[in-house]
Amino acid sequence: MSLIKECSARIARLQTKLQQSELDGALFVYPIDVYYYATRQNSTLWIPAQGEPLLLVRKSFARAKEEARIGDIRPFPRSKEFAALFEGQHNIGLTYDVLPLQQFHYYNKLLPGRNFSDISMLNRELRSVKSPWELERMRYGGAQLSRVFASIADVLQPGMREVDLAAEFETRLRRIGGEGYVRMRAFNQELFMGLLVSGTSGCSGGFFDGAVTGLGMSDASPHGASTAVIEAGQPVMIDYTGVFSGYIVDMTRMFVCGQLPDPLQNAFEASCRIQNRIAAEMKPGAICSELFEMAADMATEAGLGDCFMGPTGEQAKFVGHGVGLELDEFPVLAQGFDVPLMTGQTIAVEPKFVIPKMGSIGIENTFAVTEQGGEKISVLSDDLVSV
């Protein structure tokens, strides 16, 4: 299936939803929203509920003409001409979750008297289900990222700093095509490629909406690898993304120089059991919040309820998150997320524990929801690697 057909199918799915919502169309201005249907060039995309989309390009027009997968591509017009393009269009959807207020005011002025409404949920729900074309790309990304995970143990040794191991991981990922820039949708979140934490670096809380944050290099960038030195017997958690053709795959593997202490070994085994149980249940119709509750119950049964998904008192209430063009897509296997899974959704499942004074431990793979349960996209042994 060509990319043009792929994008036409995406547009058709959106148009059906727009018609059901009684909207005249969706006006996409956020870069990754525009990219999903058309191009990453700096553009505004109008997709009417019926008829042909229109791409208005700020920069680069030449490159958008080459790259964009839709027919009607024009330079971004002057204000009057912009308004003329939207005559008769009244009910217009925008993604309020990411649209800055200044941008909203700008489009409000360009299109006075219109009835704008929020299509954030609709947009995220549509994107959560991956097509066979997207799944192919994600499988490729999973294979590439797995190659780096499979190779990295050769440089790990006690006495090296977290950041040196991270730098080696990152450069290997870049050399095989990793794009590096990780897009996140949530306000207030950011991630530089991934998190590499060892020992008690893994015990710190942080701004990051996950179980583990890491110390980072300064209080301005307080996540990921730090200058802490990796010592024998400490858990080394490598939680990294691979971004290929824009699609993100998310994995975590555990490493140790020597042997882990028993409490960490036991917690690691619990995280694998939880992951495997969730994977088996990841069929269409399974309720996201129930999968989280099941995981939390298993953690409690293992005597690790207080350590599940974060340091005690700052525990995250999820165990998995959608991934795709953004790291934090729908669905979320989280408390209160009472919606059923759909075939083709891709979810990073990451049961983790933060063991006080010892470090963080866990497993993570990206799965696709299928009738047979989760298809593991990040194909690599889950085993703890001891060097």
Next chain:
Amino acid sequence: MSLIKECSARIARLQTKLQQSELDGALFVYPIDVYYYATRQNSTLWIPAQGEPLLLVRKSFARAKEEARIGDIRPFPRSKEFAALFEGQHNIGLTYDVLPLQQFHYYNKLLPGRNFSDISMLNRELRSVKSPWELERMRYGGAQLSRVFASIADVLQPGMREVDLAAEFETRLRRIGGEGYVRMRAFNQELFMGLLVSGTSGCSGGFFDGAVTGLGMSDASPHGASTAVIEAGQPVMIDYTGVFSGYIVDMTRMFVCGQLPDPLQNAFEASCRIQNRIAAEMKPGAICSELFEMAADMATEAGLGDCFMGPTGEQAKFVGHGVGLELDEFPVLAQGFDVPLMTGQTIAVEPKFVIPKMGSIGIENTFAVTEQGGEKISVLSDDLVSV
């Protein structure tokens, strides 16, 4: 001067501006805005026009207590308690340039009946002037980034791919403490560490608001290094940021295997002349737009007006941009930016040319505005490096 005193001084400067604007206070919710005054932990910061600031922390509270440089730190309260904290506060400033509409609606609901207004300009103007404490950090970043630029020629050889040279540059930067994540404020912009382009990769337009974008690894990430092979005689432009303690320094140096063709050599010399002329004029009171026009005139005199700051037809109308905690700070040496420079502003000056069918060429250094003209913060020879 301690960091606490530094932040107190920042808050005092802001409070003076708030009083002049007849605002009761500023409510900061965007991460880097909060960081400037307090912490990168996920928090909302209230700075009243008079009196003590209040930091309301979502995550991590424990870490914010350790890191934040202000006195009154509390967990983010429930809705009713939130409203109670703001009794009597009516005129509230928000940074509309980066605040998503959903967030605006959220705070509107928490604080009904308030008069919100946009303090984006005020916020950016204040941040544009760096304190001696900040300038020290930027000089450190400039020195570190310069070390990587000074060392990278040892791996450059014809036949290698852009991305392999980029990966080597990036890993060296990370190993000496580079934080990697580059914050940009402009809607629709993003950058992964920097841009490395060779030969005709430098001729392509792109979404990036600069002279040069590069091809990138895919149409999802269409900027920076690509898999193109570097050949002898081609210009290799390395335009990278170094991020240390959150502060960004921006530099460009040119490399070549062998010798550059004359047109590129001439354009390189023109870019250095323009940069040096601007640097000499970067004194308080100089008008930003006039510095741009002067640069554009010099480009025209050199017979390179059509190639200045981008491919013909997609030329950027600036020659320098503020840098600091964000890559795109104020001021901008740009058409229409008719404001005077102030002592302590830090600006990346980057005259560049895109020579059709040959590539991009230019120079870039980060300067601080002083009474004596620009102080070069990225201290390294500007010379073209031939290997």
